Amino acid sequence: MHEDVERCVRAVRSKDARFDGWFYTAVVTTGIYCRPSCPAVPPKPRNMRFFPSAAAAQQAGFRACKRCRPDASPGSPEWNHRADVVARAMRLVADGVVDREGVPGLAARLGYSTRQIERQLRAELGAGPLALARAQRAQTARLLIETSALPMSDIAFAAGFASIRAFNETVREIFALTPTQLRDRVARGHPAAGSGTLSLRLPFRAPLCPDNLFGHLAATAVPGVEEWRDGAYRRTLRLPHGHAVVALRPRPDHVACSLALTDLRDLTIAISRCRRMLDLDADPVAVDDLLRADPVMAPLVDKAPGRRVPRTADPEEFAVRAVLGQQVSTAAARTHAARLVAAHGEQITDPFAPAGGFPSGGLTHLFPSPEALAELDPTALAFPQARRTTITTLVAALAAGEIDLGAGSDWDEARARLSALPGIGPWTVETIAMRALGDPDAFTPTDLGIRGAARDLDLPHTPAALTGRAAAWRPWRAYAVQYLWATLAHAINRLPAA
Structure with missing residues (x-):
């Protein structure tokens, strides 16, 4: 979509949140990149540049906007409804394969050479697998910086950085702030996180009908592994470095996520699996518009739009x-x-x-x-x-x-x-x-x-x-x-x- 300049400009001018995650808008006069729904005054079209991924915008030298936090926007629905190699690669990157196994491991899982994977990702996303994984590490680091009281050294390695220096340089480059400055900007204080317990907000594209999504997961819950308690779907997760317990509560504009990890290195993977389980990166407008074209389905969609497919974390x-x-x-x-x-x-x-x-x-x-x-x-x-x-x-x-x-x-x-x-x-x-x-x-x-x-x-x-x-x-x-x-x-x- 990022190549359709007129459509992208219209989305930015209308601050249309439906396109968050579909593309990113960079402003050449400020050196920052935003999500389409950024509350800032839209720049002149001649100063806009459009990128298919946050990683591509970062590689071009743009910093993340501090107001709209484009790195925290919902993921592109492209990667969940496509079955080609690029979509499969993006799902694996989100699941932390590059951090655990490197680009050769990613290529081996897909049955391609590393050169082929690099070429296909760059052609479509403007960034290779290492850059995509780096952007994901930066988002994980930001989450830990802003939602925990962990020492910065612990955050660096939990987010997947090989060194404190790489962590500091990446945070400064992408967010135009040091890790300490980024934490100091948070107004809500610092919850204790020695146990690895975090409180997060999982964004989604509206509308979202929680009834069948959480209802299905709760009705089929396996005792001991899953349950519905205090308005939340709770379950255990088996992860690469340990396990976790997560509680997910539907809210009008996000899903509240309380996550307790035995190893903080699993944070990104746990979030990715929860998002997939709840189908949060779906494009409900596209789905519902197509189904409404059927006169039998239209009343069902209009009654409760935004139904998701309840999936699984495992x-x-x-x-x-x-x-x-x-x-x-x-x-x-x-x-x-x-x-x-x-x-x-x-x-x-x-x-x-x-x-x-x-x-x-x-x-x-x-x-x-x-x-x-x-x-x-x-x-x-x-x-x-x-x-x-x-x-x-x-x-x-x-x-x-x-x-x-x-x-x-x-x-x-x-x-x-x-x-x-x-x-x-x-x-x-x-x-x-x-x-x-x-x-x-x-x-x-x-x-x-x-x-x-x-x-x-x-x-x-x-x-x-x-x-x-x-x-x-x-x-x-x-x-x-x-x-x-x-x-x-x-x-x-x-x-x-x-």
Whole structure:
């Protein structure tokens, strides 16, 4: 979009927040770059320059605006609805792969050479993977500087910088302030952060309907791993350097995030996974506008616009849970998953629990990894033999790395490998594609709830006919599923009582 100068100028002049994260506006007379919705007086068009990423603006020598904080804008929805190599690379960069494995590790995951990855990212984003990762480190550093009382040396290494010098130079270059000055600008004081507990605001593009998003996560929550408590969805997270407990509360203009980490190096990855789980980088206006063009869907969209697709923080966990949920009720699926957690999950201590613990519930475990589940005794599963075989085969394939469901996975290849496993049919494949892979066009025409909703709306309700009818909803069929599900009287469609 950044190459459409007239459209970008119109967005900047109207301060249209819908375009935050789609492109960045640099002002040649001031040397700063902003998000389109910056409250400052718009510059003259001849002084504007447009960039596809914050990293590209930084590489061109522009500093981040101190008013609109462009580095903290929602991510571009391009990286969540596209399946090409650039989008896969951006999802992996957000998941911290470059910091952990370097550019060679990123290229290896994508099946390309480092030169090919560099060339494709530069061509589309104006910056290579190292610059993109550097911009992300700067944003992590800023979060830690402004929301914690950690020493600057701890922040530098937690954000992924190799040295204090690189940390200081990057912060000064991007924010035109030293780390200490950046902290001093914060008016709200410095909360203690020795435990690694942080309070953050996760931005999104409006509108956002929290009902099905948080309602689905709460209704399907696995005891010990997830829960709804005090108006927040809470869950444990398995991360590269440790684990975390997160509490997410919907607010009118952001999602409030309380995050307790065992290792602060996992901050960026934890935020990225929470954003993906809540689909916060979606473009709801584009989705809803397309669905409104269908006269059957239009009333559903107008009733509660901005529905997101409830996804997952751990795609391998979700794949196992999808198989556990085959042909059983939501309550039964939770019970089966809770048994696996109790038998094979890693115990943790809930850092948000009051002294003496919660009266009931609480977060007690991480969901077991595929490696841990690979050791389970199939006879301990309360399933028919065929279902046991499906679970053990899936777990073995995930543990061996034969199926990649991660942020940079190839969606078509993942579908093909899942389909090749015994007992995994189209419903399971598309459910995993929708919620674990994040494919916005995943569609489940065999789902009983979808077929029932279609019948009630006088839509075709056989799988083949419904698939044909749904062609008009592409590439947003996963969102159409949310609107169809919302017609049902089910707990997944409403926020639980606080």
